[in-house]
Amino acid sequence: MSQTPAQAGPSGLASLACDRSEPMSGCGTWGPHPFMAGRDAIVRHTSLGESAITISKRDWLSSVSAGLGLTRLLESLIRRPCLVVFNYHRVTSPDSCPYDHAVIEATPEEFDDQLAFLKKRYNVIDLEEVQALAEKRSPLRHRHALVTLDDGYRDGYDVALPILKSRGIRATFFLTTGFIDTNKVPWWDQVAFVVRTTERRRLRLRYPRDVFLNLDELGADRTIQRLLKLYKHPETTNPGRFLAEVEEACNVPRPLEAPERLFLSWQEVEALALAGMAIGSHTHTHPVLAKLTAEEQQQECELSRDLLREKLSRPVEALAFPVGSRQSFSETTLQCVRTAGYRLAFSYYGGVNTRGMDPFNILRMSIDRMSVAQHRLRSAVAGTTAGRAW
Ligand SMILES: [Zn+2]
Numbered sequence: 001m002s003q004t005p006a007q008a009g010p011s012g013l014a015s016l017a018c019d020r021s022e023p024m025s026g027c028g029t030w031g032p033h034p035f036m037a038g039r040d041a042i043v044r045h046t047s048l049g050e051s052a053i054t055i056s057k058r059d060w061l062s063s064v065s066a067g068l069g070l071t072r073l074l075e076s077l078i079r080r081p082c083l084v085v086f087n088y089h090r091v092t093s094p095d096s097c098p099y100d101h102a103v104i105e106a107t108p109e110e111f112d113d114q115l116a117f118l119k120k121r122y123n124v125i126d127l128e129e130v131q132a133l134a135e136k137r138s139p140l141r142h143r144h145a146l147v148t149l150d151d152g153y154r155d156g157y158d159v160a161l162p163i164l165k166s167r168g169i170r171a172t173f174f175l176t177t178g179f180i181d182t183n184k185v186p187w188w189d190q191v192a193f194v195v196r197t198t199e200r201r202r203l204r205l206r207y208p209r210d211v212f213l214n215l216d217e218l219g220a221d222r223t224i225q226r227l228l229k230l231y232k233h234p235e236t237t238n239p240g241r242f243l244a245e246v247e248e249a250c251n252v253p254r255p256l257e258a259p260e261r262l263f264l265s266w267q268e269v270e271a272l273a274l275a276g277m278a279i280g281s282h283t284h285t286h287p288v289l290a291k292l293t294a295e296e297q298q299q300e301c302e303l304s305r306d307l308l309r310e311k312l313s314r315p316v317e318a319l320a321f322p323v324g325s326r327q328s329f330s331e332t333t334l335q336c337v338r339t340a341g342y343r344l345a346f347s348y349y350g351g352v353n354t355r356g357m358d359p360f361n362i363l364r365m366s367i368d369r370m371s372v373a374q375h376r377l378r379s380a381v382a383g384t385t386a387g388r389a390w
Contacts (some may be wrong), residue, residue, distance in 0.1 A: 083145070123142045171277050176263075176284065178286070184262070191228055194253075281320075284303040298336045298339065304319075346362045351363030
């Protein structure tokens with residue numbers, strides 16, 4: 001990815017990234033975390049990486065705090081009025097999932113714990129309130145949080161919705177309209193599937209350049225993330241050709257359709273809206289917009305908007321850029337988004353929004369598979385909560 005700001009994550013035992021330039025998923029990227037803003041505090045966002053190095057919490061904290069001035073940074077960051085937008089893709093168990101595990105940020109239990117934590121630490125608001133803050137119609141005086149879920153996976157309805165409702169949180173779902181009511185398998189899950197299924201241990205790709213990957217050395221998850229990083233790279237100007245290369249290298253046909261529907265049905269989308277969740281666009285086919293022509297980008301923005309508006313009978317004014325890294329959208333993209341009538345656009349390379357936030361680049365980050373215990377430990381070490389949290 002273009003830049004790799006510091007980021008912290010996850011789960012029970014912290015996992016240190018072996019390669020900090022590695023993106024977190026087909027849909028995501030790296031970014032700074034409000035609880036851990038140290039430049040060297042790099043933690044891999046997925047806790048599921050087979051190649052991840054796990055160390056004890058104490059070791060992890062030692063490595064994080066060593067020489068960083070981290071506590072001071074955190075204090076200033078965390079007490080300032082801000083808007084933190086936490087993004088999820090899937091809430092489910094990764095067990096036996098043949099697709100991309102890096103888009104599974106939480107199990108149902110973890111999601112519930114995380115939402116409880118957010119409710120205690122932040123003023124959790126909805127999209128409408130975020131719009132008022134971003135458009136400066138409402139002053140930013142507190143520490144606000146918004147919960148968003150990208151792509152429109154079916155578990156957003158089956159699993160996340162009941163938990164959101166029980167916690168009284170009105171999240172925003174950014175939907176890729178071309179996936180709705182289909183059994184389609186998105187490109188990142190196709191890549192993950194063929195890598196998990198292949199019997200080949202060494203993969204060779206010739207496009208966009210010569211690449212050798214040793215599955216025995218890297219493990220499946222890391223191999224998948226390397227390939228997805230290449231897919232998203234500006235060098236890969238022909239994503240279809242790249243996917244064909246991966247398919248050939250693995251000698252496994254890409255699953256274009258899943259045996260079961262992975263994404264929401266229109267009925268479920270309507271139910272989300274009825275339950276008070278906001279619905280935004282995540283384009284129609286989930287391309288890396290910056291790789292498309294202006295006309296194609298305009299079409300992506302408008303088609304998804306029209307479909308959602310028609311089905312929901314309400315305006316659709318927010319869009320989340322697919323992938324969301326700095327390289328995934330351009331000035332042309334921003335123009336298209338404005339022309340299509342959107343009033344808010346969300347990126348996904350990390351960061352906290354403060355008073356000068358840009359309505360067309362609202363920063364988001366992954367909360368990932370952090371346990372509540374880890375949040376508490378972090379807060380204590382950072383000395384930022386002074387007994388208020390937990
Ligand atoms: Zn996405």
